[in-house]
Amino acid sequence: MKINYSWLQSYFDEKLPKPEKLAELLTMHSQEVESVEEKDGDYVFDVKVLPNRNYDFVDYQGVIRDISAILKIDPKKEMLKKAEGFTREAPVKETDIEKILGVKISQAEIEDILTRLGFVIKKMGDTMFVFIPDFRQDVSTKEDIAEEIGRIYGYDKIEPIIPEGLLVPPKRNNILFFSNIARKILTGIGFSEVYNYSFAKSGDWELQNPPAKDKGFLRTNLIIGLENNVKENSKHSKNIKVFEIGKIFPKSGEVLFLGAINNKADFYEMKGIVDAILEGLGMSDFYYQESAKKTADIRVGNTDIGVVDHNHFELNFEELARLANETVEYSPISKYPAIVRDVAIFVPLNEKVDSVLDVIENTAGKFLVDTDLFDIYENDERKSLAFHLIFQSPEKTLTDDEVNVIMQKIFEAIETKLSWEARR
């Protein structure tokens, strides 16, 4: 809305402040003046009228009443339109205004402000009845009245007061807490964080008004965005390691996911990173199984918590935050030395490491404290899996003889499988 400075002045006998100053006063107490332009010896104010004040600004009278209240000067009486009626009344208690604004304003000042804005006041006991003129359709409650008083009085004059309150620590937000752990793990091993768009070319939820042709749906995965990030960043560097934690939108609504990609990694490297994240979140009972769509599904019990594919993975972070566990229990460190034995086992190409480990661990007994697969070698017919087996007792120093007996049992168990062969 454009308003001329000379037109505003014509309503008042008293000299108005200089255009720039008046514009600032209006911006602080009334409506924002977006610009003041000098034109033919006059000044044009460009006023951005807020939706609630459209009605009493349509005839430009609202700005006159506001100026009168801000500067505490009377407009020329015959020029200002009178209210044709008072449609509503708002009862305001003496304490109400201070309770809302947090500052004590004198009754005289309150009445001056409201009267200049066109309200009519009747006091009864400790209650002030404010009659609302028909040109202020936006005002009806005591909060509206508090705003009228507050803005004209000046929010600047309200001194900040730190709220009182009980000393109760806020509840922890688990999603935030555990996602920050995951972020630390990933940045620690060289992954940088990206934020991609929630829009995608296809999906389950379609937009009525898409921002672009290729952004007609809400994304259903993070990986398409991450793969695109690899492509774009490959113009500038070779090894791209990025991750994102963000909402995806399957048919069921929305879910927070964590996705990561490393363009130089293979399945085993990405699986190792998933292990690090899940272990970092205090999870231990997760496992991997063959997947219909990707290389592997990650599961806990019967719940799918994510997938790993050749150079990337995606995890359902809401499930992770639910399953994560912060309690770590200390297990005593043995005072007695460990004995390490190596064993290499030939198995058919399609045999799984898990089934070999099962045989070893089920045979070895309680002194086998760790197994470490340190080498996989494949030829055309079979593969060789080489393990370090670590034996230790919490109560005594194990002897070579004791470990030899255990190793013998392991070899025998392996050789009951016809297609397996242990290299002693």
Added chain:
Amino acid sequence: MIEKNKKLIDVTAPGKKVVKGHLHPLTQAIDKTCDIFQSMGFEVADGPELETEYYNFDSLNIPANHPARAMQDTFWLKNPKAGEIVITPEEGEHKSQKYLLRTHTSNVQIRYMEHNKPPFRVISPGRVFRMEATDATHETQFYQIEGLMVDKKTNLANLKAVVKVFLQRFFDDENIDIRFRASFFPFVEPGVEVDMKFKGKWLEVGGAGMVNPKVLDNAKLNPNEWQGFAFGMSVERLAMIKHKIDDIRLFYSSDLRFIKQF
């Protein structure tokens, strides 16, 4: 004197490169914001990005045809075909089930108030969406941080103190001052714009006000018993001021030459 057996070390030769990942600058800004507010007793709350018309508009005193709806251009979803989408509908027939992408994080206010008992101190960071042409200062998606405090006598002076302390801590600058300008948002009354005086210049940083009693009423709280303030700020805006970033689109470029600077 150089010891005979000591290996000669050239301290001016470069150290071995260690590859280290970088957190997105918006994550860093959100973390810092949450830390500051949590230290003041605020709980971090989440809410859905895919929202219904009821929680984004109706419950916040923004009824249909209200001029305020025109202020925020909304992304609407095509209504899901029956049986295709298995989202659980909210209880209550009067609540509009038309789906949209939330235009602000104020939806969390209502959702939080519906499920918790006052007094509240809540902060809610999250992604929001606006249907608008993109340029250096406008994006179709950005992050907002929403604050809500409801108590028996929380007032506008308290709002001023909390926002001021937050900005001083966020920018690590005790000289920061703030001012409130008269404004209008349907879900607050009085409503104000918040400006921050940063290195001698007034910059607009957000909107705020006292929670409109109608909003408290919609969340089934008695407005005669409870009152409170709410505020909203753009995280991008804070990060842009802090790091002197001149184009909002960089945040969603996923360009590592940008991200690795933080």
